[in-house]
Amino acid sequence: MRETDRIIDGCAQEMIECLREIIRIPSVKEQPAPGAPFGRNINKALEYTLSLCRRLGFETANVDGYAGYAQFPGQKEEQLGILCHLDVVPAGEGWLHPPYEGVYENGVIYGRGAVDDKGPAISAIYALAALKRAGAAFRRTPRIIFGCDEESGWECMDYYASKIGMPEMGFSPDADYPIINTEKGIYHAQLKKKISRGENYSISIHGGTRANVVPDCAQAYIKGNTAPLIEKLNDYDCSENNLSYIVKEGALEITAKGISAHASQPAQGQNAFFSLLELLDKLSLGGEEGHIIQMLNCAFINKTDGSGIPGLKIEDEFGALTINLGLLDAGDYYGGQPDEISLTVDVRFPVSYNYQYVENQIAKFFHGWSLIRGHVQLPHHTPEEHELIQALKRVYKEYFGREGKCLAIGGGTYARALKTGVAFGITPEGEISPAHNKEESITAEQLILNAKVFAAAIEELACK
Ligand SMILES: [Zn+2]
Structure with missing residues (x-):
């Protein structure tokens, strides 16, 4: 047992209370205010955290409300960064335990931010404070960095990095x-094309909310001679495919339902465009619109591995490419441009490829369309042999009794902001994180254990 384990056990009650208090600050991004670029509540969470750190003896700094840090100076200026964030995603509906009350019940702390990422921030603070109290001599300077815009635009880390x-x-x-030592690259693109109206039908399509979310709803509105279409629909098993339709004002409106998921794991969801486009293709609408529907069928339906676009089904030892058709708009019925089709894709590509390769394959397939490059994040990888990972593996084995395997993901964490960085914790292996869901929670036991694990990790990396 390490000395820090004993100290952290002695702080258990204090840690629980601090987490409950910071959960009560609803630190969702809001309009900027003076000194609070992400709104007053996020700023309150930052102030609360920095004053807690000062009480525990840390040196702290508020980086103009974008971020903050707390540290104990080491012999060298070289830092070991522990990167957490204090902003949270909106609570959403359906909570049994109110999201911003910090309810503590049967050993579980409930609330938005409990695991993402306020709980880990509290664990990191008490981990480092415990090391200091244990009389650790810091060789590197351990610094906890608190970001304030992780869930939205990452402006916090951009600002911190430049300042x-x-x-x-x-x-x-x-x-x-x-x-997690490998994070795939992220590439967003919007594709647009002018279309000439079909002779028989005019079609509007709409669906999706964001490029990085698998859409759970998509709709099509078809005007023209709908009688033969309705006949075909009667023969089609709509409910089996989560489709429904209504006839209104002589037009036909089809609604497809799907299951939402994060775009980094599109196969875990069910893209509502797939069943919609498949049906539209079967209706043989003809004209240029019909041709484009056929093309989109080939490119996307049930092909989240990129296999619908030549050259895009790629993988390396750390994982395979994924593609999500996040947004699609055609025609003007749902507020889009008349005579235009526009779609947005989110691609997560393997580390050994670059985004130009991905873009070229997409541009070739969508020949004649205009391609507007969106958000791009380069892949991130820290080699397994690195001192950082070797130390974390030792600590993982010590506390969990198992080998600390390296993982690759399609999502993006703050680790990307570091030259040599990994994500470490906190969802236990084999469990699904409650982050971003209703009833987000952490057990007091996990909160304490994480602090012990982080203290050991900091000791290995900053003291030895
Ligand atoms: Zn997070």
Whole structure:
């Protein structure tokens, strides 16, 4: 047992109370205010955290409300960064335990941010404070960085990097155990094309909310001679495919339902466009619109591995490409441009490829369309042999009794902001994180254990 384990056990009650208090600050992004670029509530969460750190003896700094940090200076200026964030996603509906009350019941703390990422921030603070109290001699300077815009635009880290400069090395407790050392590249593109109206029908299509979400609803509105279409629909098993339709004002409106998921794992959801486009193709609408529907069928339906677009089904030892058709608009019935089709894709590509390769394959397939490049994040990888990962593996084995395997993901964590960085914790291996869901919670036991694990990790990396 490490000395820090004993100290952390002695702080258990205090840690629980601090987490409950910070959960009560609804730190969702809002309109900027003076000194609070992401709104007053996020700023309150930052102030609360920094004053807690000062009480525990840390040196702290508020980086103009974009971020903050707390540290104990080491012999060297070289830092070990521990990257957490204090902003949260909106609570959403359906909570049994109110999201911003910090309810503590049967050993479980409930609330938005409990695991993402306020719980880990509290664990990191008490981990480092415990090391200091244990009399640790810091060789590197351990610094906890608190970001304030992780869930939206990452402006916090951009600002921090340009104003202060990122640590060379570190970890971010904002995902899963054991160790995530590979994050795929992210590439968004919008594709647009002018279309000439079909002779028989005019079609409008709409669906999706964001490029990085698998759409759970999509609709099509068809005007023209709908009688033969309705006949075909009667023969089609609509309910089997989660489709429904209504006839209104002589036009036909079809609605497709799907299951939402994060675009980094599109196969876990059910894209509502798939069943909609498949049906539209079967209706043989003809004209250029019909041709495009056929083409989109080939490109996307049930092909979240990119296999519908030549050259795009790629993978390397760390994982395979995924593609999500996130948004699609055609025609003007749902507020789009008349005579135009526009769609947005989110691609997560393997680390050994670059986004130009991905873009070229898409551009070739969508020849004659205009391609507008959106958000791009380069892939991130820290080699398994690195001192950082070797130390985290030792600590993982010590506390969990298992080998700390390295994982690759399609999502993005703060680890990307570091030259040498990994995500480490906090969802236990094999469990599904309650992050971003209703009833987000963490057990007090996990909160304490994470602090012990982080303290050991910081000791290995900053003291030895
Ligand atoms: Zn997070």
